[in-house]
Amino acid sequence: xxxxxxxxxxxxxxxxxxxxxxxxxxxxxxxxxxxxxxxxxxxxxxxxxxxxxxxxxxxxxxxxxxxxxxxxxxxxxxxxxxxxxxxxxxxxxxxxxxxxxxxxxxxxxxxxxxxxxxxxxxxxxxx
Amino acid sequence: xxxxxxxxxxxxxxxxxxxxxxxxxxxxxxxxxxxxxxxxxxxxxxxxxxxxxxxxxxxxxxxxxxxxxxxxxxxxxxxxxxxxxxxxxxxxxxxxxxxxxxxxxxxxxxxxxxxxxxxxxxxxxxx
DNA sequence: CCGAATCCTTACGGATACTG
DNA sequence: CAGTATCCGTAAGGATTCGG
Numbered sequence: 001x002x003x004x005x006x007x008x009x010x011x012x013x014x015x016x017x018x019x020x021x022x023x024x025x026x027x028x029x030x031x032x033x034x035x036x037x038x039x040x041x042x043x044x045x046x047x048x049x050x051x052x053x054x055x056x057x058x059x060x061x062x063x064x065x066x067x068x069x070x071x072x073x074x075x076x077x078x079x080x081x082x083x084x085x086x087x088x089x090x091x092x093x094x095x096x097x098x099x100x101x102x103x104x105x106x107x108x109x110x111x112x113x114x115x116x117x118x119x120x121x122x123x124x125x126x127x
Numbered sequence: 128x129x130x131x132x133x134x135x136x137x138x139x140x141x142x143x144x145x146x147x148x149x150x151x152x153x154x155x156x157x158x159x160x161x162x163x164x165x166x167x168x169x170x171x172x173x174x175x176x177x178x179x180x181x182x183x184x185x186x187x188x189x190x191x192x193x194x195x196x197x198x199x200x201x202x203x204x205x206x207x208x209x210x211x212x213x214x215x216x217x218x219x220x221x222x223x224x225x226x227x228x229x230x231x232x233x234x235x236x237x238x239x240x241x242x243x244x245x246x247x248x249x250x251x252x253x254x
Numbered sequence: 255c256c257g258a259a260t261c262c263t264t265a266c267g268g269a270t271a272c273t274g
Numbered sequence: 275c276a277g278t279a280t281c282c283g284t285a286a287g288g289a290t291t292c293g294g
């Protein structure tokens with residue numbers, strides 16, 4: 001359905017809800033974190049290890065932002081040394097469910113995109 | 128619904144379809160372009176003017192990428208001076224339709240996110 | 255174990271000027 | 275009109291080190 005039901009928001013306004021959310025999803029690590037937490041709560045280093053490639057600095061930044069947005073929760077256990085568990089909130093859960101629709105689109109149409117790229121690149125090669 | 132139906136892809140692999148698509152959407156201008164074209168084909172400068180804030184360099188980069196991905200089409204009219212029309216392809220159309228679901232989530236839940244942020248910031252203020 | 259702070263590199267985006 | 279080419283400032287992200 002492409003029946004343009006354009007929202008009454010200004011897409012150029014940084015305060016536009018769509019932009020707000022998309023700016024968050026634009027961070028690739030954020031999505032990986034949310035995806036990881038779908039399996040249940042995880043501790044910091046455990047989460048870090050499960051997402052290969054992310055630096056500790058960036059991970060803590062991302063976690064802080066997601067917590068601030070209410071998408072994940074952070075619970076500290078006063079053990080020695082301290083341990084911290086991160087978990088998906090219900091709000092975060094609905095978001096990941098929605099993102100999955102996009103993931104599904106990707107799986108369905110990635111082949112078409114790759115085909116288009118091949119065609120494009122080929123047309124450039126003979127130019 | 129949080130019933131983890133995880134795709135059979137490696138989310139850490141840059142070739143994962145989900146990543147491919149999200150990396151594209153991470154470009155804020157790309158989304159604005161796709162959104163703009165939902166109203167019908169537009170010429171370069173027309174598109175540029177309709178998206179305030181984008182530089183001409185970045186716009187042409189974005190357009191080239193979207194064309195390569197098969198999400199938009201580019202048609203040159205041999206007028207003098209030449210005019211070029213960009214339009215959404217059917218593939219691009221299905222993507223924007225899917226993105227709209229995300230937009231809808233944003234509209235529905237943005238208030239909750241802002242509330243969470245306010246709570247978070249308040250808890251920091253008294254720390 | 256969890257995270258903050260520092261340094262440093264690089265890659266993106268804006269402004270400007272030029273071509274077909 | 276529709277780009278390409280160049281320069282350049284800024285800000286994001288990685289590596290490393292230190293603290294609670």
